Amino acid sequence: MKSNALWLRAKCIKAVREFFWSRGFLEVETPLLIPANAPEEYINPLIVSPTSQLQTSPELCMKRLLSEGHQKLFQICHCWRSHERGSRHLQEFTMLEWYRSNADYEALMTDCEELLRHVALSSLPEGATFRRNGHSITPFEPWQRITVQDAFERFSHGSVWECLEKGLYEEILTSAVEPGLATFHTPVFLLDYPAELAALSRLKAENPRLAERFELYVGGLELANGFSELTDPEEQRRRFIEANRQRSKNGEVALPIPEPFLTSLAAMPPSAGIALGIDRLIMLTAGTDSIDEVVAFTPEDL
């Protein structure tokens, strides 16, 4: 029986809720079954019928709420990504997303720092830290920041651009960069991604090869992905079509374009949004390396 893990899970989720409620965020629920997700090259939705799929993220509906004028939103919900199963992945998992209008990715990084401190204080014994692979990671000291370009140079002695060109990006990221990030004793932000790796984010004004996107790593575990949102519907449509073109090339089905989202995007103020894996946050809190340990049932248990 996983009674300790389930209590910890409940406490973490309660702490997350308290955090956003106390900061004036509106907690929302949006439909899980939707006609279209954002087409992405490497994310496969679970398709339920020709006109419905389970959400891979609540992103599109939450951005539509921003377009309607809501300013600070959060949601804790289930998401589905077909065929993703491993020690850090479940096909059905729990996601936290939050959005701020009139803000950019800097504001989200500050939120992350405060959120993880609050979760640690509320759900861990006094003085305890997050743990991964036997390492302690404290959220209470100043967090590190490293750009994607610097991280590749530092941990793989190569260039991220070269890795992308040769199709080695994922390989080097997971075999050299992530283990490098695991050596930090505080959480670390990996930021300013090559534009081709950030389908829904805004490009940096001073360097359009880079996007205002970051990933939060704790003990080498990828915990959250945030960015300054792209607000140009035409550019967004071009990126969706490009994603579908790549999918067809990879032998995957092309996905429907979410038209109502594109229509509403024109009215969306400059905003920033982030997705954080709740199951992984609980893994770090529990100090376990397997996602199986923090859910009531795995698919194999059913």
Add this chain to the structure above:
Amino acid sequence: MYTVADLKKGLKIILDGDPYLVVAFDFVKPGKGQALYRTKMRNMINGSLLDRTYRSGESFEPASLEERTMEYLYKEGNHYTFMDQQTYEQVVMEEDAMGDAKNYLLENLKVEVMLFGEKAIGISLPNFVNLRVTETEQWAKGDTSGNDSKPATVETGYVLRVPPFIEEGELIVIDTRTGDYSTRVKG
């Protein structure tokens, strides 16, 4: 054919012509990136370990392996011949692939032979076999040297340590998992 989605611990696949057993597996997918399937595999013929990373779209040929009860017939040079008593089919295995099993093989012993296609790639023995001692020194009564074991050779040529009271011609039980003396067969 298997796809990457079928990869899991315990799966047997063919790689470069050899059968491999997946001994460790993890699914890795950096944010928004392509999925990687990390595996550690053991070559089922020579035991060597291999790390391989696969991507979506790759496929594998299943390794069909079959275990059959066969009887050990004879040895010629460094080739060991076994026969399926139902079909009278014979397979030959090289000494290198036998490992320690050759220490316990007596004619007519029944063993489990692992077949990869036509090729015998391994055998598993009963946990205990009875073998006769062909050579060992006499136990000198009143020996106070304190030795609690002595070397003995059994009929397969295998040499092991046995208690001092074991004599030539006696039948002993050997644990094939450790290669150690287990007990004496009374009678």
